[in-house]
Amino acid sequence: MTEDGKLSGDKKNWSRELENQIKERVNSLSWNFSPYSGKEIFSLDTPPPYTSGRPWHLGAAAQYSKIDIIGRAQRMLGREVLFPVGMDRNGIPVERYTEKKYGIRMRDTQREEFLNLCKTSLDELEKEMLEILHSFGYSGDFNNIYRTDSPEYRALTQSTFIEMWERGMITRGTRPSNYCIDCGTTIADAEIEYAEIDTKLVYFYFKIKDSDDRILVASTRPELLAACSAILVNPADERFKDFAGKTAITPLYNKEVKIIPHAYAKAEFGSGAVMICSYGDYNDVQIIKELKLEENITINTNGRMNEKAGEKLSGLNVKNARTEIIKLLQDNDFVEKIENIKHRTPMCDRSKTPIEIIPLNEYYVKVTEIRDKLEELAHKLEVTPPQHRQILINWLKVSSDWPISRRRYYGTEIPLWYCNDCGESYVPEKGKYYRPWRESPPKNAVCGKCGGKEFTGDDRTFDTWMDSSVSALYVTKYLSDKDFHGKTYPMTLRPQGVDIIRTWLNYSILRCYLLTGELPWKKAWLDGMGLDEHGEKMSKSRGNGVDPTTVIEKYGADAFRFWAASEAMAGSNFMFSESRLQGSTKFLTKLWNVARLINQFPYRGEEIEVTSKSDEWIINYTKKLVNDCRKGYEELNPFIPSNKIREFLWNVFAPHYIELVKARAYGEGFSGMDKQSAVYTLNYVLKRLILLIAPITPFISETLWGELYSKEPVHYQRMPDECEVNMEIIELGEKLMEFNSKVWAIKKEKGLSLREGLKLEIPPELKVFGNDLKSMHNLTE
């Protein structure tokens, strides 16, 4: 019981003020992880949030809340929990943020200076990010925050690259690459998204060499005409059978190209004849490779047409070049017609601009040759919910080698130098952080091929997924502590959203498998996405992202967390709704008031045998609740405990049991033994309720626990043990509740207040609850 007999100043409801009073205490609890405690280890490879200035929307905060519930529950289930907090700080988003913030352009700024500005931005953004995490009571290990741009982390990224290099898992080559003009770098397939864009399909004629005939070609990329190396027609297409094998002359450029029969050309699309250019799309890449056609690149990496595109187009950007060439073709009577179509265009997911396919020399992780193995691993990994496994499998089936070099500044540097004499790569030793764009290679570096001693550093960085894909290795001290790593790897769980399956999940499996020969974790927990009130995916570009900070400030962290837990099954998409969030504040107030009542009847004694059937009933019901909640927590599904607890508290415990024993608890007309039994039982139930709900709503739980039961934090307690349940009495309890409803309905019908007396026979089977029932309804028989 509280000192003055009143719960927190006798406030009638759980509020933001009460939450703020306890916040500091709960957030400052520490969790020291030791792999040597002897307890079963439960480790989480949680997503290091991207500190990029991308506002964190509510869906992300809800997801992290659920992850935190999983972590807290595992502690209370008696596991040794490794729950690291990381900050993902590399890559393009922060560079863009910095450019915007300071009104500068990365490539016009001195690299060192630009990096410093990025760092300043990151430190500010990280501070905000940490505040948000604290605002909803995230309980990861804030004493050991890891940052993917720290020298230690980057040393790991580089070391693992070197290791892969030495083992022949990296390849280098000039391949047609997804090139984002806006970002000025190659990007991976996984970083591409598609958009339906209005495009003109231009039908225009090529002359046939030594003939008056013409062949009609349809293209959405006429500006690539100078890069055209062939025209394909379907072998079965009657319209073109006379043209097959002949040579056509490109309009305007007057270049000779072969007309080749090939199944890729579909008679029903466009004019039936397609021009192959380097490179309009992925099909061009395939066809040019297959037919060994000439490559003729007309777009520079700055996004402008080069001199090969001809005088009229040279220097124009792609969009203007397209307009210009259409005009030229029209002026010279080559155009038959122009159709407006929707075209699915590959876009860079960072800059939202169309990508170009340009051959560039890049480094790749060899994926293609181990694809089958990856698929096997994907089947071996436990996935919850299991249906999401398919997203990974689908992606693995089509994924190809992963380009990992980026022509950017703020990222982990590629740790390579090149011999000035012969160009051979110089690979340094593992374990250190290297910055080849500004540092000389290690002393005494000698070219392994020609013996040269002069080197030039690579000035590129890695794809940021090269960093984040080894988070499981970093937090288990792969390089720094063999013993620790041995105890903690593979980790227990990778919790993340379905949106980054093809990147983070996929690349983590790939990288960790290549390095350790094992999956990085036993299980992956794949959560759905946050949707707005209309069921649309929240995103920055749609402008419908809800700011979690204002919501949490308004309703409180516990209400927010309870909402996140109870809104949808883990793995399903969840829709944000303010009214439903209000519903969870109501629930917390209900819990608060139940505790306020029970606080009047403190119980500090030993366990006792209860004297009443009502007490026996609710104790068994509580045991069943304990079992259900434990199961839900073990299944990593906060939806189950949150809803089970809400239903029990609101629909069983408060309206039926509490009403049943009120008189007995106040001690009117009952023996001291009976009173004690009621008081004991009320506390038995409440104590367990607080323990069960503590992972979900840490603040109200700690407040109640601290004021009612113990100064030792609830979060350091164990969950109640699983127990045997007497199901017979629970079934009898169902009849009891039905009877209560019946009495209430009769009184309502007769216009009686609930306290007024009523003459009614108690059914024989319910006679065991006799005295409680009589006092509850004021019954006379």
Added chain:
RNA sequence: GGGCCCGUGGUCUAGUGGUUAUGACGUCUGCUUGACGUGCAGAAGGUCAAGGGUUCGAAUCCCUUCGGGCCCACCA
């Protein structure tokens, strides 16, 4: 075109073979009831997308259709 998921009262959501289908929000009616009006009690509202099949019995299993979402492929 291929794969996966989903379709339950106005809205959202449980329920994967067994009596009158769960809960929340909303709606309506009544209520100072020894904690809670952010409450209490009661009520209305569902052919469990449609059709067929399996079964003694189907929201639940199977098939078909329709509708929605996601992923992949194709898109000159």
